Amino acid sequence: MFVDYAEIEVIAGKGGDGAVSFHREKYVPKGGPDGGDGGDGGDIYVKASNNLSTLLDFRYKKVYRAPDGQKGGKNNKSGESGESIIVKLPVGTVIADTESGHVLADLTENEMEILIAKGGKGGKGNARFKSPTHQTPRKAESGRPGERKKISLELKSIADVGLVGFPNVGKSTLLSRLSAARPKIADYPFTTKVPNLGIVPLKGYRSFVMADIPGLIEGAHKGRGMGTQFLRHIQRTKILVYLLDVTSSQPAADLAVLKQEMESFDKSLINKPSITAFNKIDLVSERPIRVEGFNGGSDSICYISAVTGENIELLLESLSRILFKDD
Numbered sequence: 001m002f003v004d005y006a007e008i009e010v011i012a013g014k015g016g017d018g019a020v021s022f023h024r025e026k027y028v029p030k031g032g033p034d035g036g037d038g039g040d041g042g043d044i045y046v047k048a049s050n051n052l053s054t055l056l057d058f059r060y061k062k063v064y065r066a067p068d069g070q071k072g073g074k075n076n077k078s079g080e081s082g083e084s085i086i087v088k089l090p091v092g093t094v095i096a097d098t099e100s101g102h103v104l105a106d107l108t109e110n111e112m113e114i115l116i117a118k119g120g121k122g123g124k125g126n127a128r129f130k131s132p133t134h135q136t137p138r139k140a141e142s143g144r145p146g147e148r149k150k151i152s153l154e155l156k157s158i159a160d161v162g163l164v165g166f167p168n169v170g171k172s173t174l175l176s177r178l179s180a181a182r183p184k185i186a187d188y189p190f191t192t193k194v195p196n197l198g199i200v201p202l203k204g205y206r207s208f209v210m211a212d213i214p215g216l217i218e219g220a221h222k223g224r225g226m227g228t229q230f231l232r233h234i235q236r237t238k239i240l241v242y243l244l245d246v247t248s249s250q251p252a253a254d255l256a257v258l259k260q261e262m263e264s265f266d267k268s269l270i271n272k273p274s275i276t277a278f279n280k281i282d283l284v285s286e287r288p289i290r291v292e293g294f295n296g297g298s299d300s301i302c303y304i305s306a307v308t309g310e311n312i313e314l315l316l317e318s319l320s321r322i323l324f325k326d327d
Contacts, residue, residue, distance in 0.1 A: 004155035004195075004232070006058035007098055012146025013041025013082035015120035016069035018128070020140045023075070033137055034076045035126035041119030041146040042066030042082030048107035052090040055153050066117070069143055072125040082119055092158045092236070098150045108158065108236075116151070120144035154232065157195050159211035161319060162234035164258055165243035167214075170279040172196065174243065174306035175212040178316070195233040202320055211237065231265045239273050239322055241315075246278040246303065251291050273322050277302045277315055 016038025023031025044066050064087055070079030089095075095105040095116065105114040123141030130137055163171040179198025196212045213233050234240065242258055244251050255276060262269040281289055282305040289303045302318060304311045 003054050003056045003059055006055045006153045007150065008058050008061075008153065009063045009148070009150050010044045010087070010117045011063065011065040011148045012044050012117040012119040013066040014068040014145050015039070015041045015122040015143025016071045016079035017142050018123035018125035018140035019072035019074060019079075020126045020138055021074035022136070032135065033126040033130050034074055035140055036072035036074070036077040036079065037125050037128070038072045038122030038141075038143045039069030039079035039081035040122045041069045041143065043084040043115055043119045043146075044117040045084060045086045045113050046093075046095060046105055046107065046116045047086050047088050047114075048091045048093065048110055048112040049088045050091055050110045052088060054090065055093070055155055058153060066119060066146065068146075069119070069122045072122070072140070076125070076127055078125075079122060081122070084119070086113070087116075089153065090155055092156050094154045094156060096152045096154070098152050104149075104151065117147040117149055120146040156236055157197060157211050157233040158209065159197055159233075159237050160208040160323060161200075161210045161239045161241060162237035163210065163212045163241050163243055164234065164262070166245070166254065166258070169243050169245045170306045171212045171243055174277075174279065174304075175210055177306050177309060177312060179210060200316070202316060206320070206324065208319070208323055231261075234269065235266055237272065239275065239319060240269070241319075242274060242276045244276065244278050246280050246289065246291065247283055251278070275300050275302060275315070275318050275322075277304055279304055279306055281305045281310060282308045 018038050019035035021033065021035040023034045025031060044064060064085065066085045067082035069082045072079045089107055091107060091110055093107045094103060095107070096103045104116060107114070121144045123143045126137045126140045129139060163174065165171050175196060175198045178200045195214070198210050198212070199207050200210050201207045211233055213231070240262070242255055244254050248254055259270060278289070278291060278301070281303050300318070302311060302315045304315055
């Protein structure tokens with residue numbers, strides 16, 4: 001099961017208490033204070049891993065707790081610090097404080113590791129309080145509590161190009177044509193239930209990552225058709241490909257609806273570079289293909305067939321020009 005949102009609680013370890021102790025040895029009847037410090041509580045880190053692709057595990061385990069520090073001992077022996085724990089998350093996970101909404105970490109790279117909850121400091125033992133005027137202190141500090149946070153985990157796919165379109169326009173077919181990804185494909189709406197990623201090879205040993213998200217419907221930004229759960233997966237993309245059905249009776253209106261959904265969900269999406277690709281030209285006999293309301297000579301428009309592969313190279317060239325324009 002693909003899960004891209006979860007809420008958990010992280011509790012760093014409490015610091016160990018400092019010890020109250022006095023040196024006791026034969027022939028040394030009045031030894032000084034020798035209470036050791038408590039150990040620090042364990043920290044909690046989050047770490048990105050390419051080996052994970054879902055937040056499913058966090059549906060079942062909601063609390064992550066690091067060990068406490070140990071109490072200080074006699075003979076100035078400090079307590080052991082609590083062991084830190086590492087919570088592994090998929091690359092692309094955004095961690096935020098659920099109360100304030102403040103983003104604590106954005107795991108955009110594999111092996112990226114960030115401290116998310118600091119363990120409490122261990123308390124000082126009574127040996128620390130000895131002074132020329134106070135030779136036998138009988139006090140020690142208690143260990144401090146570790147940080148405790150309720151956090152949200154939101155997985156946003158890391159992709160260069162995002163495919164956006166209504167259900168059943170051929171997004172999954174196009175992804176399978178361009179990459180080794182094998183998403184579920186069938187001739188009915190909402191075949192794709194989860195975002196799919198594929199690596200698309202280009203000439204010159206270049207490549208890019210393409211994301212196919214489930215089909216959008218009008219009102220997706222409000223959650224219709226689970227839209228808000230999937231729109232987040234194109235927020236990181238560099239380019240959007242608006243995939244339209246060339247046989248639609250109202251292609252201009254279709255594109256307007258898609259762009260409105262993008263802008264309503266996140267205004268920055270509408271400013272991303274984009275290409276409009278009309279799919280299913282294998283179903284159209286007339287050549288050259290003309291779609292009312294669109295300029296076929298524009299570099300931002302392509303007419304393709306994901307099934308037959310017609311004009312796919314033209315689409316890849318357009319994407320390559322945008323992705324690698326500074327190279």
